[in-house]
Amino acid sequence: MIELRDKTLLIDGRPRLVLSGEVHYFRLRREDWQDRLDKLKAAGCNAVASYIPWLCHETVEGRIDLDGRTRPELDLGAFIDLCQANGLWFIARPGPFVMAEMKNEGLPYWIYEKHPEIVPAGWDGKPATTPTVDYLAPGFLDAARRWYDAVMAVIAPRLQPGGGNVIALQLDNEIGMLSWVSNCPDLTENVLADFAAWLKARHGLEALRQRYPFDPDAPEARRDGIRSPAENYALALMRDLGHYMRDRFARYVATLRVWAENAGIRGIPFVVNIHGTGGGRGFGFPIGISQLYPSYTQDAGYLSGSDIYFGNLTFDNFQDLYLCNAFMEAVHRPEQPLASMEFECGDGNYGNTYGNRLDPSAADFKARMCLAQGARLINYYLFSGGRNYKLDPAPQDGDGRIAVTGERHGFAAPVDPEGRLNYSYPRLASLTRTVAAVADKLATMREERDPLAFGFIPDYFMTEYRYPASAAMADIIRNLEANRGPGAWETMARAMLLGGYRFGAVDIQNRALDVASTPVLALGSARYMDASVQRKLADWLAAGGGLLLYGEVPQYGMEGEPCTVLAEALGAQISGFRQASERYFLSLAADGWAAPRPEVRTHFAQTFAVPSARALLRVCDTGEICGFETAVGNGRAIVIGTAYPCDIALFRTALERLGAVAALRHDCEDHGIFMTSTANAAGERFIHLLNLDGFDKRFRLYEHGQPLFGGREIELQARDGVMLPLAMRFGEVKIEYATAEIAAVSPDCIEFRPTQRLDVIAVETAREIHLSWHDELQQDTPTTYVVSLRPPPLRDRITLRHESAGG
Structure with a gap:
């Protein structure tokens, strides 16, 4: 039985980490399956995931091959069974869409030919530029239902609760992504009729007449009014369309789940994956969350899974993954x-051009951060490359193959299409084996957090559909994009993390906001914010909350209507804006407790009249206030209404004045260190550290002002990451602390990966400890110190053998 309980993944009642690799059985010769699984197991993985492409298995309508009749590599059941014979769990990803560079994103050619009505028309009636479809079109649903019935007949007998190895089923893939990236909302006649019914249910007929100047029940009027909106209702339509699409996707996901359950898929989670990262950044990822969170939170039994494509995790983008x-x-x-x-792995050579080359630390760093934040399942994508065979019958499209990458696929994978290991494999394998050694500990650990959260407003990211001719849509989207991501992420979030803060996020749009659970909130705020969210923030402040607002104090609601609820609560009158230009060098001067600081350049400042507040930042040439601190009832707010740079000390002081003090600190002046900690109910802990730079760093760590690791200096090597144990028990052996990383655990031995010039492992045990000749023991009852005398480049393991006294 697979259960999700209290943010934990349980398999037969035991908390587990699932470390999976994506291996496309259909892109490999059947005789190569075992070789790829051997390489997967050698890398420390315990699961395999694969898309199951409808395009390959039903090239001709009604002729579904899932047992290898037409091609041996299409025997899905045989591949799942081979995974089980190798002790590997399986995660099934049957679409209907699979993407994976497949033609038609994995849908059969015949479905478009038979059902042309499923191809969307978007703004101004223009046809979709991507091979997306109307998910709820009857013709598509009928065909997809038959596909699901066939593929579930193979999967259902192999479920883990019934003695098989299938532990999860993904429902479709990257739902809504194609429409978003092409800015082509699905506006078929079927969708327009459904949207009209949704609008009436949401607003009521009378309110709808006031909201839109067209009759939603008149097909021609609604077609023109929705596909080519007028400016006077463009913002209302953008908002309604976004909320409707969320509901539509949720209904589609629920439909797929019902089909799967009716076919016998029970006792495992249903996965919905989230798109949006790319180009090394995560600014677009919350758009995917915004589109899909109603889909995977609508009922129990769903598991959301991210798409992580950040390339190298560096000083520039590490805060993106954390957020x-x-x-x-x-x-x-x-x-x-x-x-x-x-979960992106490999060397980054996606175009087979050697135009991109990732550092070996890339997947290692990203996995370490995700695990530190509580990830319970990671699927390395793509773990093994393969080949794109030719379809039969072959489409007349130039090469007739199943995918768009030519004959070879997965050029960047740790295991290339021919089965060779590239340079990314060893470090990925080392990390995975290290995690597997302590998986029982990590599987129940939670990140320890300081008393603050980052504010999340899903509707700030509901910007995936913008009518090209609408200036109103362009203006609001431009402002939201400027404030929801680059400003707050590049400055405030980065400063918080470099300042040692560990934090989660809170959905201030849909969830209750109370001082007990969220005493301090950091919020990237735009010029637009719903009145209900503004009121919630004002009430929370009055009750004693501490708000650090970065960006703009809102002046309008999300449809452009004037709304200054939060500004009034802050006692602030927005007096204007300053914008830098080619001949106007907008600069800021610090005031109050923020002074003295050098003047700094900026490109934007919102100015305020705040008679009862303390000024913190002013426009240099006018003296206008653009940053201030003020009391609000029992609470306090610090507003930075300008694009202020990443001043770690300033943001730390601001948060401390609001009541949030970072428990973890280090004394390295070079910054570039990500750190957090995790703990379980038994008090066992890991300190997680990443050196984001290409040079070594030496520092000491402190918690609540007290030194950790006996006050010993930590040397974190260039582009290295570590999980250092504290108060961790393995049977009769307790590791009080270690500056080395646990690499393997057996009943009578613990192996460590050395990380320092001189590593120290503090142990409490009644057992006898045996070491190799280049280590020594130092006794200070009840603690024994194991001291490694050789630096990491000269050895790869510290072996601590322990046995019962006299044994």
Whole structure:
């Protein structure tokens, strides 16, 4: 039985970490399956995931091959059974869409030919530029239902609760992504009729007449009015369309789940994966969350999985991954843990051009951060490359193959299409084996957090559909994009993390906001914010909350209507805006407790009249206030209404004045260190550290002002990451602390990966400890110190053998 409980993944009642690799059975010769599984197991993985492409299995309508009749590599059941014979769990991803560079994103050609009505028309009636479809079109649903019935007949007998190895089923893939990236909302006649019914149910007929100047029940009027909106209702339509699409996707997901359950798929979670990262950044990822969170939170039994494509995790983008995970968790149900269904691994050579080359640390760093934040499932994508065979019958499209990458596929994978290991494999394998050694500990650990959260407003990211001719849509989207991501992420979030803060996020749009659970809130705020959210923030402040607002104090609601509820609560009158230009060098001067600081350049400042507030930042040439601190009832707010740079000390002081003090600190002046900690109910802990730079760093760590690791200096090597144990017990052996990383555990031996010039492992045990000749023991009852005398480059393991006294 697979259960999701209290952010934990349980298999037969035992908390587990699932470390999976994506291997496409259909892209490999059947005789190569075992070789790829051997390489997967050698890398420390305990599961396999694969898309199951409808395009390959039903090239001709009604002729579904899932047992290898037409091609041996299409025997899905045989591949799942081989995974089980190798002791590996299986995660099934049957579409209907699979993407994976497949033609038609994995849908059969015949479905478009038979059902042309499923191809969407978008703005101004223009046809979709991507091979998306109307998910709820009757013709598509009828065909997809038959596909599900066939593929579930193979999967259902192999479920883990029934003695098989299938532990999860993904429902479709990246739902809504194609419409978003092409800015082509699905506006078929079927969708327009459904949207009209939704509008009437949401607003009521009388209110709808006031909201839109067309009759939603008149097909021609609604077609023109929705596909080519007028400016006077464009913002209302953008908002309604976004909320409707969320509901539509949720209904589609629920439909797929019903089909799967009716076919016998029970006792395992249903996965919905979230798109949006790319180009090394995560600014777009919350758009995917916004589109899909109603789909995977509508009922118990769903698991959301991220798509993580950040390339190298560096000083520039590390805060992106941290925030993406935090925002996922902010909208989750209480039982849902973090997971990643497409976790980028490999060398980055996606175009087979050697135009991109990732550092070996890339997947290692991202996995370490995700696990520290509570991820329970990671699926390395793509673990093994393969080949794209030719379809039969072959489409007349130039090469007739199943995918768009030519004959070879997965050029960047740790295991290339021919089965060779590339340079990314060893470090990925080392990390995975290290995690597997302590998986029982990590599987129940939670990140320890300081008393603050990052504010998340899903509707700030509901910007996937914008009518090209609408200036009103363009203006609001431009402002939201400027304030929801780059400003707050690049400055405030980065400063918080570099300042040692560990934090989650809170959905301030849909969840209650109370001082007990969220005493301090950091919020990237735009010029637009719903009145209900503004009121919630004002009430929370009055009750004693501490708000750090970065960006703009809102002046309008989300449809452009004037709304200054929060500004009034802050006692602030927005007096204007300053914008830098080619001949106007907008600069800021610090005031109050923020002074003295050098003047700094900026490109934007919102100015205020705040008679009862303390000024913190002013426009240099006018003296206008653009940053201030003020009391609000029993609470306090600090507003930075300008694009202020990443001043770690300033943001730390601001948060401390609001009541949030970072428990963890280090004394390295070079920054570039990500750190957090995790703990379980038994008090066992890991300190997680990443050196984001290409040079070594030496520092000491402190918690609540007290030194950790006996006050010993930590040397974190260039582009290295570690999980250092504290108060961790293995049978009769307790590791009080170690500056080395646990690499393997057996009943009478613990192996460590050395990380320092001189590593120290503090042990409490009644057992006898045996070491190799280049280590020594130092006794200070009840603690024994194991001291490694050789630096890491000269050895790869510290072996601590222990046995009963006299044994």
